Amino acid sequence: MMQATGTEITQVGGLSKRLGSVRTRRRGKWDRIAILLVTPWLLQLVFFTLYPLYIALYGSVAEWDILKDTMTYIGFDNYIKLFSDAEFFKALRNSFVYILIQVPASLTGGFFVALLLNSSSLRGRAFFRGIYILPVIVPVVVMAIVWQWMYATNSGVINYLLSFLGIGQVPWLTSERFSMPSIALMKVWNDVGLYAMFFLAGLQGLSKDVLDAAEVDGVNKWQMIRHIKLPLLNPVVVFSVVMGTLWGLNIFTEPLLMTEGGPRGSSLTTLLYLYREGFIWSRLGYANAIGVASTLIILVLTFVQRRLLERSSW
Amino acid sequence: MSENQSNSYRLSRRHFMAGTTIISASAFLAACAVPAPAGQSAAGDASAAEIGWLTEPDVAKLPETTLRYWYYETPERIELGKKQEAAFEAMYPNVQIEGSTAPDAVDNEMLVAFIKAGTNSHLHQSVNMEDTWYFSRDLLLPLQDLPGFQEVMDKMNPKLNYTWKDGNVYSISWYSGPRVMFYNGQRVREAGLNPENPPETYSQFLEWAEALTDETHWFTNLWTQEEWWRWQFQAYAFYIAANGTNQLVSEDGTKAIFNTPEALQSYQLIHTLFAEKYNLTETLEGNPFLSGQVAASLNGASLMGTVKREAPEGFELIVGPIPKPDDSKVEGFPTYNFVRNFAIMREQAQEGAAADQINRAAWEFMKYLLSDEQLAADFAITGDLPPTKDVLTNSLFTEVLQGLPAGEKYASFADNSYIYDMNTTLGSEIMGVLTKSYVDMIFDAKTPDQALADAETEVNDLLAKQ
Numbered sequence: 001m002m003q004a005t006g007t008e009i010t011q012v013g014g015l016s017k018r019l020g021s022v023r024t025r026r027r028g029k030w031d032r033i034a035i036l037l038v039t040p041w042l043l044q045l046v047f048f049t050l051y052p053l054y055i056a057l058y059g060s061v062a063e064w065d066i067l068k069d070t071m072t073y074i075g076f077d078n079y080i081k082l083f084s085d086a087e088f089f090k091a092l093r094n095s096f097v098y099i100l101i102q103v104p105a106s107l108t109g110g111f112f113v114a115l116l117l118n119s120s121s122l123r124g125r126a127f128f129r130g131i132y133i134l135p136v137i138v139p140v141v142v143m144a145i146v147w148q149w150m151y152a153t154n155s156g157v158i159n160y161l162l163s164f165l166g167i168g169q170v171p172w173l174t175s176e177r178f179s180m181p182s183i184a185l186m187k188v189w190n191d192v193g194l195y196a197m198f199f200l201a202g203l204q205g206l207s208k209d210v211l212d213a214a215e216v217d218g219v220n221k222w223q224m225i226r227h228i229k230l231p232l233l234n235p236v237v238v239f240s241v242v243m244g245t246l247w248g249l250n251i252f253t254e255p256l257l258m259t260e261g262g263p264r265g266s267s268l269t270t271l272l273y274l275y276r277e278g279f280i281w282s283r284l285g286y287a288n289a290i291g292v293a294s295t296l297i298i299l300v301l302t303f304v305q306r307r308l309l310e311r312s313s314w
Numbered sequence: 315m316s317e318n319q320s321n322s323y324r325l326s327r328r329h330f331m332a333g334t335t336i337i338s339a340s341a342f343l344a345a346c347a348v349p350a351p352a353g354q355s356a357a358g359d360a361s362a363a364e365i366g367w368l369t370e371p372d373v374a375k376l377p378e379t380t381l382r383y384w385y386y387e388t389p390e391r392i393e394l395g396k397k398q399e400a401a402f403e404a405m406y407p408n409v410q411i412e413g414s415t416a417p418d419a420v421d422n423e424m425l426v427a428f429i430k431a432g433t434n435s436h437l438h439q440s441v442n443m444e445d446t447w448y449f450s451r452d453l454l455l456p457l458q459d460l461p462g463f464q465e466v467m468d469k470m471n472p473k474l475n476y477t478w479k480d481g482n483v484y485s486i487s488w489y490s491g492p493r494v495m496f497y498n499g500q501r502v503r504e505a506g507l508n509p510e511n512p513p514e515t516y517s518q519f520l521e522w523a524e525a526l527t528d529e530t531h532w533f534t535n536l537w538t539q540e541e542w543w544r545w546q547f548q549a550y551a552f553y554i555a556a557n558g559t560n561q562l563v564s565e566d567g568t569k570a571i572f573n574t575p576e577a578l579q580s581y582q583l584i585h586t587l588f589a590e591k592y593n594l595t596e597t598l599e600g601n602p603f604l605s606g607q608v609a610a611s612l613n614g615a616s617l618m619g620t621v622k623r624e625a626p627e628g629f630e631l632i633v634g635p636i637p638k639p640d641d642s643k644v645e646g647f648p649t650y651n652f653v654r655n656f657a658i659m660r661e662q663a664q665e666g667a668a669a670d671q672i673n674r675a676a677w678e679f680m681k682y683l684l685s686d687e688q689l690a691a692d693f694a695i696t697g698d699l700p701p702t703k704d705v706l707t708n709s710l711f712t713e714v715l716q717g718l719p720a721g722e723k724y725a726s727f728a729d730n731s732y733i734y735d736m737n738t739t740l741g742s743e744i745m746g747v748l749t750k751s752y753v754d755m756i757f758d759a760k761t762p763d764q765a766l767a768d769a770e771t772e773v774n775d776l777l778a779k780q
Contacts, residue, residue: 067453171596174596263595282426
């Protein structure tokens with residue numbers, strides 16, 4: 001093996017230093033440009049995320065009158081009130097009822113629609129993809145009005161169709177029992193196409209080798225779905241469940257338009273309650289406490305879901 | 315790390331931090347600063363401050379002034395608002411009106427944001443129970459000392475206006491709509507009832523309800539939704555008709571006084587309407603009154619306009635009073651009158667003379683909108699009654715009244731009508747509680763007496779915490 005002399009080492013070292021210096025100058029220049037480029041985003045982060053977050057947190061321990069510009073620290077009074085507020089727990093319960101119906105139903109529906117749309121034997125696939133995605137792009141106000149008509153007890157098309165099955169008039173939106181499930185079912189119709197898109201993207205990304213190997217091994221269609229495709233789609237499932245839960249806890253416009261949270265608060269959601277407290281009654285401090293508590297619940301729920309689903313072996 | 319490298323990084327971070335701080339500070343300052351309207355200096359000027367623009371009788375003497383005005387509610391009213399703006403500017407070229415269609419949802423949550431940003435309408439279209447919320451936050455300009463105030467008030471129906479406990483008048487009624495019972499004449503005749511004698515007592519009312527309800531038709535369509543303001547449109551008229559007063563809270567504002575035997579009778583009547591399925595627990599689609607699905611409608615002035623514009627040919631509109639309990643000792647047929655007011659939202663961003671100029675200009679514009687001609691113009695396009703004493707005698711109004719179905723008979727109810735109880739600043743909160751009690755009752759979660767008693771307790775708690 002050749003041995004480098006001291007002079008050679010010094011020369012190489014000098015060259016390396018010079019190259020390093022050039023690189024550093026270039027890197028320094030690029031760093032400055034990079035910093036300049038991210039500055040708008042950082043400003044946005046500071047002004048529109050961190051500052052509102054600070055206001056939300058501080059507001060939740062304050063009595064806040066936005067028009068008088070007063071924010072008086074009151075400790076944890078808002079939280080103490082929150083944990084003894086039956087209306088808040090009713091809203092929370094309603095939100096969970098909604099999630100428990102809407103998320104599994106939408107995901108299951110979306111998954112099977114995606115399987116159908118991914119099938120090479122389906123004629124007019126592009127057409128059906130369009131059809132299923134259509135509800136997703138329907139404006140929520142339009143959807144709420146149309147479904148209100150469909151759900152009408154005396155003149156709605158749903159009760160009309162059910163009458164052929166001998167089912168009497170169901171008060172979909174005007175009974176405490178049905179109002180939240182009815183809104184959840186409407187959102188299932190709305191979201192199946194969205195989840196179908198997620199699953200379709202996942203299915204198209206599956207390794208053909210794995211699927212072919214399974215076929216060679218003689219798995220039937222159901223086994224293929226249950227033991228091959230579904231486990232491979234686990235990241236999509238985790239994402240969909242987490243996002244579905246998040247969206248579910250934030251549902252607002254639909255109950256506001258369709259039932260105003262009623263009857264008797266049976267479709268009042270946490271966000272609708274927050275809105276009423278904050279913007280109708282101007283109890284902004286209390287509304288912030290509702291917001292912070294809801295965020296914490298979402299965080300815990302998301303964490304638990306991820307832990308459970310990512311470990312799941314299906 | 316070489317010294318060069320180290321210097322280079324320190325320099326960029328320092329620059330970055332300094333730059334970020336400067337930009338942040340500038341953005342903050344820019345966001346906080348509200349530009350002065352054209353033609354005004356932000357600080358105002360000392361000589362102008364001495365003039366006292368607020369009480370200046372002649373608005374033509376004001377320096378160039380710009381005020382904001384939002385028109386809204388219906389396309390017709392928006393169009394009229396634009397015309398009124400142009401006509402006023404022609405009369406007073408020194409006053410510019412930045413008119414615009416009010417943003418959506420401006421009745422509640424959005425308004426706060428606009429007030430905070432100093433971009434709200436100076437002339438605000440308010441309602442009584444919201445006035446209290448605004449003036450308790452020092453947002454409204456007292457009107458009673460402004461030039462020409464008394465002339466305006468002299469022509470207004472005093473029952474449709476209020477003076478707050480501090481002696482200030484914060485708003486003036488703009489249009490009104492007493493709540494009455496409207497009936498579909500054709501359905502009344504088909505049921506063998508006499509359209510000349512609409513029900514006046516509860517037992518007559520329920521007789522009509524029975525006669526006008528079958529499997530696909532219902533008597534009334536009272537709302538069942540639960541936004542806080544709903545009670546005033548559904549139950550308050552029955553409450554006033556039964557009690558002969560609009561008072562919900564004691565005059566000193568410390569105690570609920572609405573749990574009376576008469577109020578209970580009115581709740582029992584409403585409960586019967588739902589229990590007997592004379593009224594469904596859901597709001598019917600479209601306009602069920604015009605389509606004949608329901609035979610009666612508890613409604614205000616705007617229904618006459620709707621009937622005129624949209625009713626099928628031959629639709630006969632009958633006006634009747636809000637019924638009273640059979641043994642009622644209340645004189646006549648009092649009812650609730652929903653009144654929309656004009657109030658001046660003080661100019662917030664500027665102070666002194668500059669603010670006074672704007673407020674003064676807003677007052678002049680308010681007076682213009684409350685002139686007989688402009689009230690009549692609004693009446694003609696909406697059917698909402700002018701809240702004046704002479705609504706049945708002034709030819710400008712009677713001309714419009716005669717063109718409305720049942721207009722004159724309807725307008726006669728205005729004389730015995732009441733605005734919302736103004737004994738407390740918690741009017742909205744109290745109505746929220748009452749709406750809840752109403753919904754609890756019609757969905758059979760509470761009996762009428764329980765609903766009223768619980769509402770009384772809750773309102774007393776609210777008043778005690780005040």
